[in-house]
Amino acid sequence: MTQSIKPLVAGNWKMNGLAASRSELEAMIAGAAGLSDRVDLAIFPPALLVPAFAAAAANTVLGVGGQDCHAAPSGAHTGDISAEMLKDAGATAVIVGHSERRTDHGETDAMVRAKAEAALRAGLVAVVCIGETLDERDRDVTLDVVGTQLAGSVPDAATAATVVIAYEPVWAIGTGRTPTTDDVAKVHGFIREKLAARFGDEGAVLRILYGGSVKPGNAADLMAVPHVNGALVGGASLKATDFLAIASACAAT
Numbered sequence: 001m002t003q004s005i006k007p008l009v010a011g012n013w014k015m016n017g018l019a020a021s022r023s024e025l026e027a028m029i030a031g032a033a034g035l036s037d038r039v040d041l042a043i044f045p046p047a048l049l050v051p052a053f054a055a056a057a058a059n060t061v062l063g064v065g066g067q068d069c070h071a072a073p074s075g076a077h078t079g080d081i082s083a084e085m086l087k088d089a090g091a092t093a094v095i096v097g098h099s100e101r102r103t104d105h106g107e108t109d110a111m112v113r114a115k116a117e118a119a120l121r122a123g124l125v126a127v128v129c130i131g132e133t134l135d136e137r138d139r140d141v142t143l144d145v146v147g148t149q150l151a152g153s154v155p156d157a158a159t160a161a162t163v164v165i166a167y168e169p170v171w172a173i174g175t176g177r178t179p180t181t182d183d184v185a186k187v188h189g190f191i192r193e194k195l196a197a198r199f200g201d202e203g204a205v206l207r208i209l210y211g212g213s214v215k216p217g218n219a220a221d222l223m224a225v226p227h228v229n230g231a232l233v234g235g236a237s238l239k240a241t242d243f244l245a246i247a248s249a250c251a252a253t
């Protein structure tokens with residue numbers, strides 16, 4: 001982990017969670033307080049839970065965000081939610097371009113970039129996801145894929161305060177498989193080079209999260225990799241004990 005960058009541990013609940021999950025949120029809020037000098041924490045529940053979770057987390061160190069947004073601020077887009085609506089509901093951030101959105105909804109780099117630009121327009125931090133599939137990894141084109149996604153999905157106006165990159169190998173998501181720390185170092189180092197070349201000083205300090213089967217048992221090793229500035233956690237973020245254990249491991253590196 002790069003010492004000069006405060007890490008972020010973000011929990012993506014995906015399509016999980018009901019109103020009763022509020023107890024997990026409250027445990028996270030309580031646990032986050034003791035870690036906030038070393039690591040930022042944020043949780044991304046389903047959109048229906050954002051207003052209640054954001055209200056519960058207001059004036060605490062735990063951020064609350066959405067999992068997707070439309071590129072437009074409002075309009076005839078049935079079923080969609082704008083970045084402005086998330087902001088209005090108390091969100092501070094939004095995930096864009098998660099591989100499940102790219103796969104399930106055919107989102108392209110251009111669409112992801114437009115969503116990230118919408119986030120910035122609304123005053124939200126955009127967590128921009130990139131990562132290669134297993135087929136792409138097997139064909140040894142990981143860096144090509146990641147470089148293309150990075151160039152195409154990240155807004156020109158990105159700063160360290162407004163954009164976070166999440167590198168998530170698609171084959172590691174929800175599978176229990178993770179890349180070796182050498183593999184993670186190679187990709188994160190490549191992303192850092194690209195960000196620094198494009199954004200200069202801002203690119204040198206923009207946070208790059210690793211995501212894909214991060215658990216309490218492997219978090220310390222993954223978070224110690226150079227240019228890993230935190231984690232985007234899926235399954236293990238549903239339970240406060242696991243989420244906080246990952247955040248503690250991150251804070252300790």
Ligand SMILES: O=C[C@H](O)COP(=O)(O)O
Pocket residue numbers: 012098168172173174175176211212213214232233234235236
């Ligand atoms: O957004 C989170 C990632 O897709 C990782 O999910 P996972 O931790 O369940 O593998």
